[in-house]
Amino acid sequence: MDWDKLRIFHAVADAGSLTHAGDKLNLSQSAVSRQIRALEESLGAILFHRHARGLILTEQGELLFDATRSMSKRLEAAAARIRDSEEEVFGELRVTTTTGFGTLWLAPRLPKLYEKYPNLKVDLMLEERVLDLPMREADVAIRMKEPSQADLIRKKLMNVQMRLYASRDYLDREGEPEDIADISEHRLISQNTRSAQVAAGALLTQHLMTFNPRSLLTVNNYFGVLQAVLNNLGIGVLPDYLAQDFPAMVRVLPDIESAPVPTFLAYPEELRHSQRIAAFRDFIQDEVMAHRKQLRELEQV
Numbered sequence: 001m002d003w004d005k006l007r008i009f010h011a012v013a014d015a016g017s018l019t020h021a022g023d024k025l026n027l028s029q030s031a032v033s034r035q036i037r038a039l040e041e042s043l044g045a046i047l048f049h050r051h052a053r054g055l056i057l058t059e060q061g062e063l064l065f066d067a068t069r070s071m072s073k074r075l076e077a078a079a080a081r082i083r084d085s086e087e088e089v090f091g092e093l094r095v096t097t098t099t100g101f102g103t104l105w106l107a108p109r110l111p112k113l114y115e116k117y118p119n120l121k122v123d124l125m126l127e128e129r130v131l132d133l134p135m136r137e138a139d140v141a142i143r144m145k146e147p148s149q150a151d152l153i154r155k156k157l158m159n160v161q162m163r164l165y166a167s168r169d170y171l172d173r174e175g176e177p178e179d180i181a182d183i184s185e186h187r188l189i190s191q192n193t194r195s196a197q198v199a200a201g202a203l204l205t206q207h208l209m210t211f212n213p214r215s216l217l218t219v220n221n222y223f224g225v226l227q228a229v230l231n232n233l234g235i236g237v238l239p240d241y242l243a244q245d246f247p248a249m250v251r252v253l254p255d256i257e258s259a260p261v262p263t264f265l266a267y268p269e270e271l272r273h274s275q276r277i278a279a280f281r282d283f284i285q286d287e288v289m290a291h292r293k294q295l296r297e298l299e300q301v
Helices: 001-015 020-026 029-043 059-083 099-116 169-174 180-185 198-208 222-230 276-301
Strands: 048-051 053-056 091-097 118-127 138-143 152-160 162-167 187-191 215-219 235-239 249-257 261-268
Touching: 001 020, 001 029, 001 053, 001 059, 001 091, 020 029, 020 048, 091 187, 091 276, 099 118, 099 138, 099 222, 099 249, 099 276, 138 276, 152 276, 162 222, 169 249, 187 198, 187 222, 198 235, 198 249, 215 222, 222 235, 261 276
Parallel strands: 091 118, 091 138, 187 215, 187 235
Antiparallel strands: 048 053, 138 261, 152 261, 162 235, 162 249
16 A cells, blocks of 8 residues: 555545645645545545535545554654654653642642753643553553553552641631541532542542531532632542642541552553653652652651
8 A cells, every 4th residue: 555645645534625635745736636536546445525615534534544543643653762862851742640630749840850851842631531642642641540551661659548638727717527427517628529530539528428518519620629628618638649739738537538549650662762751750750759758757747
């Protein structure tokens, strides 16, 4: 199969237009059209339905586009590896993690990474959906469970536990609970149990709900829960990695916490020798070690 024709087909399928694909490829619309017709003839199949608003892939076209999209991502990965210098760390690094961890723990620490590697470009993708690393949706992930795919390099970073926190002003005003049953006298702030979150956090929240909190505020991410706690609204269910960076919060009912949530760093096998990946991995491991040490010190106070 002609690689050049496949390249042109991929551009047309991606753009949905002969004209837009031609602009991208620096080819005339007629030249692009000829290459698509030639590819269709060689395959004995129609790849596009043509109509006034553009082009729509046929079933056969969708199959071919899936293949060229996979090839394109693999080629991007190979190009990234080739561009990686053995002595310098530069270029784009696409990092995916959850909204809470990325916003509240990772992003505040990135200045240290940029100080060391000023030519690195980090694309931070924060969402609860698990992106496909082998398919190059991201280069490296920090996930709140062990990745299941076999073709990933993974390293456990730490355990995270959900605990109860409140501001000192709130506790001075409303009193500090001495027993879990005292939750009935307070406003509970948590992620909505129907929102995407780790199971351990949802189970702890469901357990606390059985004690009939006086009032309830639910948010669909931990950033919102944190802001509510810092603004004296109630007792929040939050990950313990926040205790280090938000000393204004006071831990409440220290014997109440979720099961440990293992947190992993993962990246594709094919990026094993990437200098960008190595730099980010070492940075994260150093920050996690410092975080663990400070968390232990806080617990001993």
